[in-house]
Amino acid sequence: xxxxxxxxxxxxxxxxxxxxxxxxxxxxxxxxxxxxxxxxxxxxxxxxxxxxxxxxxxxxxxxxxxxxxxxxxxxxxxxxxxxxxxxxxxxxxxxxxxxxxxxxxxxxxxxxxxxxxxxxxxxxxxxxxxxxxxxxxxxxxxxxxxxxxxxxxxxxxxxxxxxxxxxxxxxxxxxxxxxxxxxxxxxxxxxxxxxxxxxxxxxxxxxxxxxxxxxxxxxxxxxxxxxxxxxxxxxxxxxxxxxxxxxxxxxxxxxxxxxxxxxxxxxxxxxxxxxxxxxxxxxxxxxxxxxxxxxxxxxxxxxxxxxxxxxxxxxxxxxxxxxxxxxxxxxxxxxxx
Amino acid sequence: xxxxxxxxxxxxxxxxxxxxxxxxxxxxxxxxxxxxxxxxxxxxxxxxxxxxxxxxxxxxxxxxxxxxxxxxxxxxxxxxxxxxxxxxxxxxxxxxxxxxxxxxxxxxxxxxxxxxxxxxxxxxxxxxxxxxxxxxxxxxxxxxxxxxxxxxxxxxxxxxxxxxxxxxxxxxxxxxxxxxxxxxxxxxxxxxxxxxxxxxxxxxxxxxxxxxxxxxxxxxxxxxxxxxxxxxxxxxxxxxxxxxxxxxxxxxxxxxxxxxxxxxxxxxxxxxxxxxxxxxxxxxxxx
Numbered sequence: 138x139x140x141x142x143x144x145x146x147x148x149x150x151x152x153x154x155x156x157x158x159x160x161x162x163x164x165x166x167x168x169x170x171x172x173x174x175x176x177x178x179x180x181x182x183x184x185x186x187x188x189x190x191x192x193x194x195x196x197x198x199x200x201x202x203x204x205x206x207x208x209x210x211x212x213x214x215x216x217x218x219x220x221x222x223x224x225x226x227x228x229x230x231x232x233x234x235x236x237x238x239x240x241x242x243x244x245x246x247x248x249x250x251x252x253x254x255x256x257x258x259x260x261x262x263x264x265x266x267x268x269x270x271x272x273x274x275x276x277x278x279x280x281x282x283x284x285x286x287x288x289x290x291x292x293x294x295x296x297x298x299x300x301x302x303x304x305x306x307x308x309x310x311x312x313x314x315x316x317x318x319x320x321x322x323x324x325x326x327x328x329x330x331x332x333x334x335x336x337x338x339x340x341x342x343x344x345x346x347x348x349x350x351x352x353x354x355x356x357x358x359x360x361x362x363x364x365x366x367x368x369x370x371x372x373x374x375x376x377x378x379x380x381x382x383x384x385x386x387x388x389x390x391x392x393x394x395x396x397x398x399x400x401x402x403x404x405x406x407x408x409x410x411x412x413x414x415x416x417x418x419x420x421x422x423x424x425x426x427x428x429x430x431x432x433x434x435x436x437x438x439x440x441x442x443x444x445x446x447x448x449x450x451x452x453x454x455x456x457x458x459x460x461x462x463x464x465x466x467x468x469x470x471x472x473x474x
Numbered sequence: 475x476x477x478x479x480x481x482x483x484x485x486x487x488x489x490x491x492x493x494x495x496x497x498x499x500x501x502x503x504x505x506x507x508x509x510x511x512x513x514x515x516x517x518x519x520x521x522x523x524x525x526x527x528x529x530x531x532x533x534x535x536x537x538x539x540x541x542x543x544x545x546x547x548x549x550x551x552x553x554x555x556x557x558x559x560x561x562x563x564x565x566x567x568x569x570x571x572x573x574x575x576x577x578x579x580x581x582x583x584x585x586x587x588x589x590x591x592x593x594x595x596x597x598x599x600x601x602x603x604x605x606x607x608x609x610x611x612x613x614x615x616x617x618x619x620x621x622x623x624x625x626x627x628x629x630x631x632x633x634x635x636x637x638x639x640x641x642x643x644x645x646x647x648x649x650x651x652x653x654x655x656x657x658x659x660x661x662x663x664x665x666x667x668x669x670x671x672x673x674x675x676x677x678x679x680x681x682x683x684x685x686x687x688x689x690x691x692x693x694x695x696x697x698x699x700x701x702x703x704x705x706x707x708x709x710x711x712x713x714x715x716x717x718x719x720x721x722x723x724x725x726x727x728x729x730x731x732x733x734x735x736x737x738x739x740x741x742x743x744x745x746x747x748x749x750x751x752x753x754x755x756x757x758x759x760x761x
Contacts, residue, residue: 206568253751259567260510261754264706265747271699272743279736391695395575402572436583442576443558446569 148333156331165410169316173309179424181308186420187315188376193400193412194319194326195369200398201407202330203362204342205254206263208394209270210370213243215277215389217371222290222384223283230296232379236318239375240368247367251360258345267391274389289385293378304380311380318376322369327409329365338362342407399438403445405452414453480611482732483725488617490724491624492686495679497701497708498631498716499672505648505711507665509559510567512574514676515698516581517547521677522689523585526594536599540681547677548670555669560662578694585691594689602685616685623682627675631713644668648711700727703746709756719757 172183192214199205217239224235250269257265277284284290297303302310329335337353348355378384387393396419404415427434449456500514521543528534528542554577562570598616605614635641646654647661655661683689683697700723708719723742730741749757 200568206571208571257750257754260504260706260710261750263510263567263571264702265750267699267702268743268747268750272740272747275737275740275743279740391699398572399575402568433583433587435579436587439576439579439581439583442572442579446565446573446576447558447561450569 152331152333152336156327162410165413166320172312177307177309180312182420182424184308184312184315184380185377186416187312187319188373188380189397189400189420190413190416191315191319191322191376192370192373192397193404193416194323194409195366195373196397196401197406197409197412198326198329198362198366198369200401201411202335202342203338203359204345205359205363207254207266208263208391208398209266209268209273210366210397211389211391211393212270212273213247213367213370214374214377214393214397215273215384216243216246217374218378218384218388219277219284219290219374220371221375222293222378225293225295225379225382226290230294232295232298232314235295235379236372236375239378240372243371243374244364244368247371248360248364250367251363254363255356255359267394270389270391270394274386274391277386277389284384284386287386289383290378291383293382293384295379295382304382308380315376315380318372322372323409323413326369329362330409334358334361339407399442402452403441405454405456408452408454411452411454418453482729484611484613485617486725486728487721488614488620488724489686489728490721491621492679492683493697493700493704493724494624494717494720495627495682496676496697497704497720498627498713499669499675500701501705501708501713501716502644502648502668502672502711503665504705505709507563507651508567509563510570510574511559512571512698512702513554513577513581513694514574514673515680515701516578516694517551517673518676518680518683518697519581519585519689519691519693520550521547521680522684522693523589523594523680524677525681525684526589526596526689529596530594536596536602540678543677543681544674547680548674551673552666552670555666559669578698582691582694585694589691591691594684596684596689598685620682620686627678628713628717635713640664640667700742703742705756707746707749707756709758712756712758715756715758 169187172180176183192210195213196207196210199207199210220242221235221239224230224238229235253265254262278286280286295304298310298314302314304310330338337348337358340348340351340353341355341358345355348358374388377388400415400419401412402415403419404413405411422437423434426437445452451458496515496518500511503509503511503514524543524546525536525539528539529536534542558573558577562573602616602619605612606618607613635644643654643659643664646657646659647664651661680689680693683693687693687697704716704719704723707723708715708717723745726745727739727742730737730739734741
């Protein structure tokens with residue numbers, strides 16, 4: 138680590154070094170193509186994983202990088218889902234524009250909410266995000282004429298993507314579609330994180346009082362990243378609505394907000410791949426274990442959470458990074474002696 | 475005309491008193507150690523299940539189960555405080571939230587495993603059932619009992635905190651932990667006892683809640699939200715604040731469900747957000 142830090146003299150050099158693609162990243166993204174051949178029966182699950190990973194990525198931007206704890210992030214996911222679902226139900230089933238529409242609506246609400254969010258920290262912030270999530274859920278439940286209430290939104294009919302690829306039963310198109318959207322938005326998030334703006338977000342996370350003294354407007358930055366995060370969460374929700382052709386109240390419930398926090402913490406918050414790894418592990422485990430007894434699934438999730446907080450404070454990726462750092466140190470010591 | 479309004483007010487107040495019993499412990503813990511304990515209602519649920527088990531399996535009378543529910547919740551909470559919570563006193567809110575949500579998840583799964591996901595039936599003793607007429611109003615006996623219990627608990631708590639040596643130590647620790655330590659107060663012990671007391675009260679609240687709201691494994695999360703609302707609106711560490719907030723929330727919830735049923739819980743969340751935006755530290759909060 139020392140030699141790397143010593144070789145980079147300028148801030149831009151540092152950012153460029155951070156932004157360089159590592160071989161392992163390329164391998165990881167190539168591995169996302171494996172399900173086509175290895176698990177052709179599980180492509181619907183793979184598509185759900187990609188959507189969840191995208192949602193976790195949006196939370197990572199605010200929780201992992203800017204340090205804004207949110208227990209109501211599913212609000213934006215649900216907004217995007219209902220927007221895309223309602224558009225398709227009322228005669229506009231074009232997927233790409235539906236996706237953008239979901240993102241825009243979530244972004245507008247997110248921008249409005251960000252004026253509140255950026256003023257608070259600590260417990261008040263947790264309570265306000267929780268309250269806003271619950272508020273929206275209660276509103277969607279009462280507005281049954283629009284959302285279908287507890288029965289969910291039925292009758293969502295999607296058109297084929299580009300008028301050529303229609304959603305099939307096996308989820309092949311759904312997975313491809315979700316994966317491409319995930320990859321594009323991942324590139325966007327990567328660009329944001331490896332920019333001076335991304336760096337100042339991490340500064341806000343570490344000390345939001347000192348950042349303004351350095352000339353970085355904390356609140357304006359928080360508003361910006363919160364809006365971006367809401368847009369991405371909305372797009373993830375829209376993806377879910379389009380690929381499953383239904384929207385349920387659960388898509389903006391507290392459970393989903395809690396799940397995505399668990400996923401991100403499990404994978405490792407403040408790391409670009411944290412949400413992705415967490416989503417894969419969480420969703421595959423849930424698919425395997427929750428079959429006939431969904432309530433016991435939460436026993437293991439609870440145990441996992443306790444274990445992660447107690448023993449793996451930076452999630453799985455943080456633990457791996459520490460492990461490789463120890464190995465490297467050992468290796469270089471042996472090489473030197 | 476005025477009768478139904480007072481009836482709704484009374485029901486709301488009784489419901490608020492239930493929320494007060496459930497939340498006062500959390501308020502003190504949060505105010506004292508800044509520990510965000512989202513497993514608080516899991517202790518309340520434990521109290522509820524203790525009462526159900528003692529009554530249905532061993533035939534205990536309802537009133538006799540209440541102290542046992544209190545003690546069970548208090549002892550279990552002490553165990554977790556010593557083994558898990560104390561390691562996170564200096565950690566970030568996020569870590570505390572995650573650990574305690576994890577505990578709550580585990581408790582929900584355990585309750586579902588042992589008791590199933592159905593509502594637990596309890597048969598109240600005859601002297602707590604029915605209603606009596608007072609000044610031309612029909613008041614439920616159980617709700618009167620609830621209000622009486624809550625007022626008694628408040629009185630005992632206020633007396634204990636204002637007029638005993640232990641209370642003075644607790645108040646000193648809430649106001650300024652470092653100074654209290656400097657004066658030789660054993661802040662950790664004071665906190666552990668207060669924590670057990672608060673969880674015990676939650677257990678008591680859980681037992682008393684069965685008759686009003688029922689008991690099933692989701693209790694730990696359904697009422698957590700109401701408890702958090704009461705605590706954050708009332709202000710951390712303030713018993714009077716919790717009392718006022720619980721009464722306010724209870725009355726507006728019952729009144730909202732009675733007069734504008736289609737809005738559901740919407741009103742409560744709105745009240746909370748507006749109050750928190752107006753005063754982030756709560757109505758009676760110091761910070």
